[in-house]
Amino acid sequence: MMVKVIGVRFRNVGKIYYFDPTGFELEVGDKVIVETARGLELGTVLLSEREVDEESIVSPLKGIERVASEEDIAHAEENRNREKDACVTCKEKIAKHGLDMKLVGAEYTFDNKKLLFYFTSDGRVDFRELVKDLAGVFRTRIELRQIGVRDEAKLLGGLGICGRELCCASYLSDFVPVSIKMAKEQGLPLNPSKISGNCGRLMCCLKNENETYKYLNSNLPNKGDTIITPTGREAVVEELGVLRQQVVVVVEGEDDIKERITYHVSEIEFKGKKGVDVEVTDEEEKELEALEDNENDEIEVNSDEKSADNRSDDKKKDDSYHSRNKKHRGKKRRNKRFNKNKKNEKDEK
Numbered sequence: 400m401m402v403k404v405i406g407v408r409f410r411n412v413g414k415i416y417y418f419d420p421t422g423f424e425l426e427v428g429d430k431v432i433v434e435t436a437r438g439l440e441l442g443t444v445l446l447s448e449r450e451v452d453e454e455s456i457v458s459p460l461k462g463i464e465r466v467a468s469e470e471d472i473a474h475a476e477e478n479r480n481r482e483k484d485a486c487v488t489c490k491e492k493i494a495k496h497g498l499d500m501k502l503v504g505a506e507y508t509f510d511n512k513k514l515l516f517y518f519t520s521d522g523r524v525d526f527r528e529l530v531k532d533l534a535g536v537f538r539t540r541i542e543l544r545q546i547g548v549r550d551e552a553k554l555l556g557g558l559g560i561c562g563r564e565l566c567c568a569s570y571l572s573d574f575v576p577v578s579i580k581m582a583k584e585q586g587l588p589l590n591p592s593k594i595s596g597n598c599g600r601l602m603c604c605l606k607n608e609n610e611t612y613k614y615l616n617s618n619l620p621n622k623g624d625t626i627i628t629p630t631g632r633e634a635v636v637e638e639l640g641v642l643r644q645q646v647v648v649v650v651e652g653e654d655d656i657k658e659r660i661t662y663h664v665s666e667i668e669f670k671g672k673k674g675v676d677v678e679v680t681d682e683e684e685k686e687l688e689a690l691e692d693n694e695n696d697e698i699e700v701n702s703d704e705k706s707a708d709n710r711s712d713d714k715k716k717d718d719s720y721h722s723r724n725k726k727h728r729g730k731k732r733r734n735k736r737f738n739k740n741k742k743n744e745k746d747e748k
Contacts, residue, residue, distance in 0.1 A: 401453065402453050402456060403420060403421070404456065405417070405463075406445045406446025407433060411568075414572050420462075425444050429444045430442070430443055430466070432509065438512050485507075500519070501518055501520065512539060513540045514539050516541070529543070549567065549600055577691075579679050584677045585612045591687065591690060616674065617674045619639055620671065625670045625671070626646070626667045628667060637659065641675075647660070647661050
């Protein structure tokens with residue numbers, strides 16, 4: 400079954416969300432007020448009315464509250480200005496409480512019912528007292544959200560080593576998984592300063608050409624492989640030209656004179672298998688593991704969370720933090736099963 404939707408975006412280079420356009424005739428670029436999980440928000444229509452499969456949306460689909468007026472747009476701009484002052488106040492409170500956290504930005508919801516602060520930190524931070532302090536200053540619901548360094552770069556923006564605006568801040572609405580193997584597949588030097596972005600993680604643009612390099616590498620032999628030249632002689636591969644699909648080989652001539660000759664891959668025959676073997680060694684992985692993004696925790700505390708006096712401090716702390724690191728929880732469950740099996744084996748012995 401097909402459903403009519405429009406796509407709305409709430410922040411620059413943010414995700415696009417579907418809404419029900421019934422009752423409105425909207426065009427790309429129109430400003431609209433919509434109801435979201437965070438309350439009323441001002442968004443921009445990025446996708447005109449279209450039909451999509453019902454399975455690709457989250458039901459029930461929310462509708463458009465109204466087309467944004469000039470007053471709505473002015474109010475949103477006023478909120479942007481207030482966010483700057485909120486950041487100054489929050490930084491002062493962080494210093495007052497002596498918390499090890501770096502404030503990245505603040506964001507008011509359109510209806511001013513919630514004020515969100517985004518921060519980074521090397522570890523978990525107990526900022527419940529900070530939340531209470533901020534709630535007393537701003538007289539609204541406060542939410543602190545810990546984000547990763549890639550999200551920080553996306554919010555702050557900047558220029559990459561290529562001289563262009565950061566991919567995450569200019570067009571990437573979602574972060575894509577990037578690995579050290581991608582850099583090696585493309586023949587890049589495994590030097591952190593060459594393959595990492597402003598965030599200190601692997602550059603997102605490594606993903607852009609990865610499939611092309613994988614295909615081109617699949618047509619080539621490995622360095623050190625023996626191939627048959629067009630003249631029927633055997634030669635050892637010394638260098639590879641991936642983009643030009645060329646191989647440089649060493650051919651032994653008369654009087655033990657070695658000659659370096661370049662051939663196109665279509666001109667040679669393989670004695671071994673096709674395809675460049677691209678594997679990351681344990682040493683390389685250990686040396687560059689800090690470049691791979693593994694920050695999957697999103698932690699938040701709200702100013703309106705309830706706490707009972709008869710609960711322990713540890714229990715209150717656990718309830719205040721919401722970890723969404725599924726990988727960590729899965730590993731914990733596997734370790735628990737492993738330890739249980741080991742215990743059973745020991746008991747049987």
